[in-house]
Amino acid sequence: MSIDLSSVGIITGRKEIITNYVVNTFSILVPLGGTLVGLFFFSACSPTVVTVSIFFVFFLLNVLGTAIGLHRYFTHRAFETSSFFRLLLGILGSWAMQGPIDRWVADHRRHHRYSDQPLDVHSPYWNNQKPIDNGFMRFFHAHVLWMFVGLPTDTGLYAKDTLSDPISRGCSQWYWSLCATSLLLPALVGYMVSGPDEAFRSFIWAGCFRVFLLHHLTWSVNSFGHMFGGKTEKSRDEARNNLPLALLLFGEGLHSYHHVHQSTAVNQPAYLDISGQFINLFERLHIVWNVKRY
Ligand SMILES: [Zn+2]
Ligand SMILES: [Zn+2]
Secondary structure (H helix, E strand, O other): OOHHHHHEEOOHHHHHHHHHHHHHHHHHHHHHHHHHHHHHHHHOOOOOOOHHHHHHHHHHHHHHHHHHHHHHHHOOOOOOHHHHHHHHHHHHHHHHOOHHHHHHHHHHHHHHHHHOOOOOOOOOOOEOOEEOOOHHHHHHHHHHHHHHHHHEOOOHHOOOHHHHHHHHHHHOHHHHHHHEEEEEEEEHHHHHHOOOOHHHHHHHHHHHHOOOHHHHHHHHHOOOHHHEEEOOOOOOOOOEHHHHHHHOOOOEEEHHHHHOOOOOOOOOHHOHHHHHHHHHHHHHHHOOEOOOOO
């Protein structure tokens, strides 16, 4: 039985598909290219203590922008917050260079709606409604290939709220400018701390390499996080709780728990969910409120 894809919020228009692929290509190739330049000229730009420090600060902000901002706030509305904090989360989330907010939200909501079913946008088990049998292709499709062969998700259907909010809509419209700040701001900090050589090192490692690393960590939740690890009780899909990913991505690797309890702000076990602990702290400081918990 064939499905009318547009009726379930999947875009088949050629122009939109090509635009989506172009956004994905540049978002991925720029940080990858910078990382390769850094490796190729490693002796000329090997990281210093200053570079590593700038890397960790921006990495922390960026992981929180992705986990708390893009995922738990903009997609799942796990808490409420002020316009200022929403803007901050929108900027830090956009720094991850994983597409404009409205598209990230739409793809992720579609992933939850059809989790590991034929219409899932990035399941290891389905590629455009065709089952995937090969183990490597399962990983490869869920990790990165879906961004170049999959059909885009209709933001008008799946992300109405982010489109109608001027702050998240503005972040989506200014996506490329925010990507530029994501890569250039570490360079500016490096320049201010110790001059032009450090600016270049920080651009490469705290800018490009940071985004490259976060790309692969986030995509690992889609690939490894739907293949390896235990399941939470009442799980109805292939999402897994993966300890290394939970540690590296501040709790986001507790992915089976998250699929069972999508709107909760704090995953269990809570001590492994650093993002959830940050949300608890923000709540105590009255930065966020109406925090959802199970
Ligand atoms: Zn998932
Ligand atoms: Zn989610």
